[in-house]
Amino acid sequence: MEHRRASAVKRQSFLHGALILMVAMAIERIIGALFKLPLTWILTPTGNGYFSNAYSLYAPLYSLATAGFPIAISRLVSENTVRGRFRDVRQIHRASIRIFLVLGLLSFSIMFFGARPYANFVLSGNPDNALPAIYVLAPAVFFTSMMSIYRGYYEGLRNMYPTAISEVIEALCKLIFGLSAAAFIVWKGMREYAAAGTVFGAAVKSEEYAKLATLPYAAAGAIFGVTLGGMIGFLFLWSYHRINGDGISREMLMHSPRPRPMRVTSSQLIRTAIPVALGSLAVNLSTLVDSTFLQMRIKDIMDSSPDVLLNMYRGIIPQSDIQLNLVPSFLFGCFSNATLLFMLVPGITQALGVSALPNVTAAWTQGDPKRIKHSVESVLRMVTLIAFPAGIGLSMLSTPIARLMFRAQNAPEITGKILIVLGLAAIFASISTPINSMLQAIGRVDLPVKLLVVGLVIKIVLNYTLVGIPEINVMGAGTGTLVCYFLITFLALYFLIRETKVMPNLFAIFVKPLLASAISVGAAWALQKFAAKIISADFATILAILTAAFLYLFLILWFRALNRQDIIMLPKGQKIVKILEKRHWIR
Template identity: 45%
Template sequence: MAKRNRQSFLEGSFILIAGVIIVKIIGALFKIPLTDIISADGMGYFSSAYVVFNLIQTVAIAGFPVAISKMVAENVVLHRYRDVKRIYRVSFRVFLVTGLAGTVLMLAISPLAVSVMKNPGALYSMLAMAPAVFFICMMSVNRGYYQGLSNMVPTVISQVIEALTKLILGLLFSSLVMQIGMQQYADTGVVFGTQVATEELAKQATYPYAAAAAIFAVMLGSAFGTFYLFIRRRLGGDGISKEEIRQSPAPMPQKVILKSLLAIAVPVALGAVTNQLTAVIDTFSIQSIVAHISQSSPDVLMGMYGHLLPEGYTAENLNNFLYGCYTGLAVTMFNLVPTITTSIGVSAIPAVTSSWTKRDAVGTKKNVEAALRITAIIGIPAGLGMSVLAGPIMSLLFHNANEVAIATPLLTMLGLGVILLTQVGPINSMLQAVGKASTVLKLLVVSAILKLLCNVIFISIPSVNILGAPIGTIVSYLFMVIAGLIVLCRTTKVRPRFGRVFFRPFVAGLFTAATGYLVNSLLARFISSKVAVLVAIAAALFVYVVTLFAFRVVTLEDIRKLPKGEKIAKALAKRGWIR
């Protein structure tokens, strides 16, 4: 039996963050070239399918990964290892059923979904994505189990396998389909059964199929990640020894375990579904409202975007193109940082659960403060920097200048939302860890309502249109952060040191953003804009690291808890950079 590989909260966070950074780099290497291959139009189909998939897989998973992690962590603390094993078996059976049901559901509702969002070209992508619901469910039971054991390594490896698969196969499949479509046009003038008159129209006819090919690779990535986790558990086990099993008390009945899992999972699931509603609200409201504006005020839309559209586009087919610019470019950048900080929340669940179960008030405060502070350290400078360098960053990564021009003001506003969203995930995870999953649900419902109201109000203004989407995002997440913090502090009796947790990272973030903006503005006058923004980002990162130490945002205790932290801490302390 292999030795159980456990990490502390900060070690687990570090491993998950490192993994997410790797996955996000791979994801950027996938999505940025994919946007060039299938354009914003194809990304509209791709993103529409992803939103429907995320909603259904969230329902299918039903909050069980969090429930598994929480219950496994609790029973490990109590040395009830037979219960730990039984929790896995019960969860596996549940996921087997819900995964199959979720796949069937996505296949069934896809035609209705594309009809409501007025985007029929997304149907092929939705159908290609449907099997991924099953594989994600199978992965989630193993990820939740290992995370409950405070072992984040299997989760990270499975994520990397997923990302590499979609990178390699996704770009390959989508490129092949585009080549086939354009070859059909050159040979016959008919592309996948549709007669087209120009090369641009041939591309537009091919995009739905190329997007579906890329989505199919994403589905294969989830399948390969699932196979890895099952093989790993079969060959390597979980580190729980036979002696620990023998000394463990008799396990609870399966019905009791299932009831306990459901008690935790259902509120979490409802909250997760509600959280997904933000993306669903954007997908359906943006496309349907813009489609309405294109009929009622076509002159306004064409006046704003006409000079930026590909040949053959009119106001009538703007909804998918603008949505593709928003999700394929702006939201892609927006989601980079919050995905990293979500890992902090995942790692915080077993840590906060353990200290909360032991009634360790000091430990609970340390874990809560650590999660909030690390999140702020990452989220604040990234969000501010993203706002002030939105245009240069997007021009560096994406090659279509017209699409970048549409997406830049969207990302400028979303950068402020990054700061808020990075805090939402860890706060919600800690609320769930201390038994406030139902409260998270209530907060998410209110947040979704605020998002919908803002979208309806602002996007419906013809001169604002899609620029109203980031406004709703900021308003909804601001509510989540403020309300969630109030509930968390009241429940845990923790009073975070807001100066150290938020204010110092914010001041350091201001220095970072200002440095990036000034360096880029100065250098762009004399050298290539791409080189200028790279130098500006490097300068901003250097200034941020310096300010972190200058304002004592990072402590020796933080450094020591990282892998190889003792050596790093000694080196920094020796130079007087930290104390």
């Protein structure tokens, strides 16, 4: 009876849900690229540094709302749904509203009132330049917290559509309003300079300095789109819940056991959420670590050994940035551009982790070892199929991709060198996120926290040490990221195998995608080098990327790296399986 009631709620399979989130993620990333790439052209590396400073402070608080507590809600909702405790499911939702309201207001207060102390610490020379963007971004933390009430709830019910649609809404608002505001502010400032020799009332001595004076406000204008997107995304989710409900019928509630007391539900939610939230916080603190130590240590170099650093980047860093002591912001902007490409890969695989959590939780709750093994292998297989080609491609084609994406005015030579290391780091960052989600799904919410804290400590030590060496400078931050995520991934996989007592087929999961990636990206690298001598470098890069994609797909099918059961769980999976089976391309 309990199983019958639980199955009455219409739910999506793991891969179906993951596909919905990945499609939404792909749309969001495309919209994000249409926002971020023109924005880098408008802001230049220095303005991008101001923009990224705001995000660095925002990211840890944002992570609590988007990747920490929602996972706890999703896990508890999924667990109670499997057991047919639908009254408890509803009570989890009511309890989460109270918790997130407090969390959102607290996070907003921390960001708003902590803005000046943070800016004074990180940018001791020019702290006021970072403040406008931080102040404008602070309300977004509140709206994100409120959105997470509904995202976690529907994800636990295996309905990924509300999360997917709200993410696209956020991205569209950021594109339309944020990009427009940034462009308008720069245009307004430069128009004032042309007419009166001032920018927003302050006199400047040249057009180059006038552009620099507009950048703090242009960064804030871009951030405005993020905050507005959060508000509209929350209104959509609230309206969706009011109109569509959650699929739990009155009959299901009548047959459901009496719910636990509200204080017990709230306590359980908080106890489950805190370790998950701390783990998520540790991940996003790495962004804050990069922002803080990178700029601080670059400033130390500029105070002690400026000639070494400036000779490395002679002709790349503008003279106006050097004279105004903006080199730390400029190099941090270059690092942020590389990080933008680096985060594309784990951003996609995060969707697999979100969708896997309720599926693995259900298998674990039912105590089915065969289903647990299948779920773990499906997640790992899909993750490696994405992570290996994307990470190796970013690393081997780093400078051509940076030049294609950010253009010559954004120092692609510096961004490309950073991306060599961050491309490899993207592989491990992508794999670690879903593994941590699976550890949380089987009840070991403490392990990701412990692993992430260890990785974060190593990252802090390496960043502080390596970035402070003049000959290494900004490149050291990428090395710290690579070592951090490699260690986390290795240990997380070890503990997942130990806790679940299942041994996935690691050869098929890791070696086949790695081999296919190495061959396809290696061929693309050689093609890009050759084609760039005949056609433009940008077209050569695009041709190389497309060639790598087609060659990789062929090799994956040739190596029979796809699994029949995985494909069946996709929409129209049966038809796809029949086509692939005719050619013996799946196992």
